[in-house]
Amino acid sequence: MLPLLSLSALWGFVLNLTMGDAQSLLRANTLYRTIGVSSTDLGLQLQSERVRSSEALSTRKLNEVLGGQRARTDRSVGEFRQAVAEAGSAVGDDLRVPLGTLMGGLDRLGSIRADIDNGLSSRLTGLNEYNRILDSIFLLYDHLVTVSDLAILQQASSLQAMGMAREYIAREHALVIGALADQRLTEPETAAFTEYAASRRFLHARGLAGLDVTLRRAYEQVFASEPFQTFATAEARIIRTGAPPRDAAGWNETIDKLATQLDKHGLDASEVLAARTSEAATATVAKIAIAGGVGLIAVLASIIISVRFGRRLAGELAGLRSAAVELSEKRLPDLVERLRKGEDVDVRKEAKAIKVSGSAEITDVARAFGSVQRTAVTAAVGQAALRRGVGQVFLNLARRKQGLLHRQLALLDGMQRRTHDPDRLEELFRLDHLTTRMRRHAESLMVLSGSAPARAWRKPVAVIDIVRAAVAEVEDYTRVNVTTMPVSAFDGGAAADLTHLVAELVENATIYSPPDTTVQVRGDQVSNGYAIEIEDKGLGLPAGEYAAFNRILAEPPQFDLADSDRLGLFVVARLAERHGIKVLLRRSPLGGTTAIVLVPRSLVTEQTALTADGSGDEMAALPSRTRKKALAVVTSGTHAGLPRRVRQANLSSRLKGASSGPSEAPEPQEAAEPDKQAERSPDEVRDLFSAFQRGTQRAREEASEEGP
Known part of the structure; x- marks a missing residue:
């Protein structure tokens, strides 16, 4: 039986x-x-x-x-x-x-x-x-x-x-x-x-x-x-x-x-x-009735002949069972895994018929399994093709958008060169900043589609420059505080992706934290490479969500179109996977969230010639536009109300004179108290912005001569 x-x-x-x-x-x-x-x-x-x-x-x-x-x-x-x-x-x-x-x-x-x-x-x-x-x-x-x-x-x-x-x-x-x-x-x-x-x-x-x-x-x-x-x-x-x-x-x-x-x-x-x-x-329904009736007749006939052909039928069923198990536990899972890796699959070759010998009933069931197999393989291949098509759509849209944005940036450059009005320069700078952020969003689509970055540098890029360039691409960059970092540099081929990765994390920190708080960015040399920490003062997340996000960052899954709310998370995961970077999210001791980016030692380059404040020659490693944004973040006395660095302002009165050296005159008393400086006149503001424009123009020309 x-x-x-x-x-x-x-x-x-x-x-x-x-x-x-x-x-x-x-x-x-x-x-x-x-x-x-x-x-x-x-x-x-x-x-x-x-x-x-x-x-x-x-x-x-x-x-x-x-x-x-x-x-x-x-x-x-x-x-x-x-x-x-x-x-x-x-x-x-x-x-x-x-x-x-x-x-x-x-x-x-x-x-x-x-x-x-x-x-x-x-x-x-x-x-x-x-x-x-x-x-x-x-x-x-x-x-x-x-x-x-x-x-x-x-x-x-x-x-x-x-x-x-x-x-x-x-x-x-x-x-x-x-x-x-x-x-x-x-x-x-x-x-x-x-x-x-x-x-x-x-x-x-x-x-x-x-x-x-x-x-x-x-x-x-x-x-x-x-x-x-x-x-x-x-x-x-x-x-x-x-x-x-x-x-x-x-x-x-x-x-x-x-x-x-x-x-x-x-x-x-x-x-x-x-x-x-x-x-x-x-x-x-009609087919079901016909198939059900025929199947019932086959079952009744099997009852009559089961005594005579019991043993042979048992052997045939054993062979069918082995083929079905192989199909469900080996062939189909292997096929799905190959499709997930992006390999091309021939449906006709993969959907091979299940070969069994024996009675007509067994062969009919084998053909039914073969039909199920072909349907499953066709559906899986179709889904993979759909994902590739969506990725290609992302890539094409991103490239078109990126081309338009490059043209827009070129137009903005020309307008900034021809403008000497401080108010107009400020407006153009804001528009330039928004365009740069739009370019990063376009690059995010390229990352999701699996495309390699379009920007790369032959020389290593200083860590502080990458961090400042990333901060410059964030809307609330004035809320970001970048602390002093040990002098080091990252491989130029990964500089664009690292800037993009850090920018996504910093922007996430500014969005999900109160607008009156600051976001701290710090870095340090560690035994396995270089660690960058981004810490906000938001509400944080439950432990379960941290664990889920860290699993995605450690092993990026296939991008789900229905989960577009976590677009930045998928972008960070893809960029980290591309260069072997480890990204970890955890609760901050202050109640917010801390994102830790561990850059492997293979991407870290020691550069003792770089200065500690990062405002020297290493800034030239960035392209002209990124360098201009980074300078805008760290330049003292800007229109956004950033603090001005004053020499010896944090030293005691006894040490100020001693640190100057015998050949240097002591700093004026007014330099230690920037808040008491007189407000600039309109002519001074105009001259200041004109000088800033000429400086950025010279930087562009130098970067264009150097090339990426």
């Missing part, structure tokens, strides 16, 4: 897998008819309320139109809650988190409206509150698609992309409607509009590429229509000029026509996809 029981168990297993596919299709159809339909109407009502709220935020006037729209939104919210209750058991564990997020956003709808009515929200802030609720709706859409049919899943994902693109059009419309009241877009609103437009174009391209001919034809007609062409032209003009269109009626008419077409095609496409899902579920 043992072979018979084994065969029955295998038959039940295959039947359960097939039944699971049918149940998944039926569940997806139920979710679409309840939550899917009601959430679509809810999204449309929220989009309309967002537009009306944008007008109210601009004019600061509440009207009956806004009140009526809010009433319709409330009715849609009630219908959505009722639909969730009707879905019942179809709402699985995978939907509870996104559904809870959406419910929480709907609960905040009253407070969002109150802030708008009371004039407590700016226009962009109020719109972003609605955007968050709509984002949670689209997140719910992602979890509604739970079918195992790859064709249906691909079409559903493409329709989801087209729907999200429709949402970005609505966001652009809401911004423009609000700006029409005062005929201007603020700088943050212009940046948001540009981001929406870029996301819309990307999603339209991705969604259109994934749709089949039947579903794609309608969207192609929309994109070729006059309303869409008019919208695209107006969109480009707004991005270029930063001003809303003057013809408000024309804009509204174009958006209304375009939105009507897109909503209609989206609804029709959803109905078609739902019908396909229902048909697939029905066909799967």
Whole structure:
């Protein structure tokens, strides 16, 4: 009876897998008819309320139109809650988190409206509150698609992309409607509009590429229509000029026509996809009935012949068991590990058929296992290709952004050379600082994609220069206190990555600590290399989170797109892994967090010629722009109110004269009391900034002659 029981168990297993596919299709159809339909109407009502709220935020006037729209939104919210209750058991564990997020956003709808009515929200802030609720709706859409049919899943994902693109059009419309009241877009609103437009174009391209001919034809007609062409032209003009269109009626008419077409095609496409899902579920149930009946007959026949062929069947099952164990415990895990390492895998070669001999039942089961194996291998290869594709997208976007930022930095250099106004120089310096930070963010994307750094130096770079350059790339660099460090240098090939790594840790320390506190950065020679510590005075983290973060830093996992909140952590982990650097997070004795960076001895270069304060010739090892930022952090008497170093200011009155030497005159009394110095006149400030500009210009020329 043992072979018979084994065969029955295998038959039940295959039947359960097939039944699971049918149940998944039926569940997806139920979710679409309840939550899917009601959430679509809810999204449309929220989009309309967002537009009306944008007008109210601009004019600061509440009207009956806004009140009526809010009433319709409330009715849609009630219908959505009722639909969730009707879905019942179809709402699985995978939907509870996104559904809870959406419910929480709907609960905040009253407070969002109150802030708008009371004039407590700016226009962009109020719109972003609605955007968050709509984002949670689209997140719910992602979890509604739970079918195992790859064709249906691909079409559903493409329709989801087209729907999200429709949402970005609505966001652009809401911004423009609000700006029409005062005929201007603020700088943050212009940046948001540009981001929406870029996301819309990307999603339209991705969604259109994934749709089949039947579903794609309608969207192609929309994109070729006059309303869409008019919208695209107006969109480009707004991005270029930063001003809303003057013809408000024309804009509204174009958006209304375009939105009507897109909503209609989206609804029709959803109905078609739902019908396909229902048909697939029905066909799967029929297949289950046929397969179940045939399998039952096979089991009954096996009972009759089990006495005669018992021993032979036992041997055949043993061979099948060995093949299955080898597949599940060796071949598939090895394949997944190879894919994780980035190796290319041939699906046809790896998905070899399970070779067993014996009765027809055994060979049928072997073929079933082979089908499961091919599906698993195909899915794993597809996931690996998707990760590589995402990494390539990161790399391409980062390179494009980096090229634009380099051009922007070059323009800023030219403007700084031609400007002698101190106020203008200060503004250009701030813009230069922001651009440098943007370049670091672009390099973070390159790091996540696995690309090597574009910047490197032939000569070793002093530790103090790397630390100061990293601090200069942080927004709140004035809060960072860099203590005196032992004179040493790091390998030039790793200098860019080390600067990036330290900058990420310092920025994290400034963000998660009170704004009135300082962040301490110190370093020291240790037996295994060079240690850099970054300590803040924040609230710290629980011990469990420290342990989890340290595991990621020690063994960086595959980057998860859903975990984008920890982007800096993944970047630090990748950079540390690239050069064998150890990074450890722990609680500070003062209550905050201390990040310890241990640079291995192989990257540390002894340079006794470097001076202790780091402001000498080692500063020339950095590129001109990084050197300018580092000098801005440590130069005394800057406009940001940094302290001025005064010679012998910290010595006692007895030692001041003795330390000067016989040939040096004592320092003036005023030098020891910088707070009592007279305020500079406008002419002196102008001369000071002009001198600073000439100095940085000479440094650029020297660095360009030296080369990286």
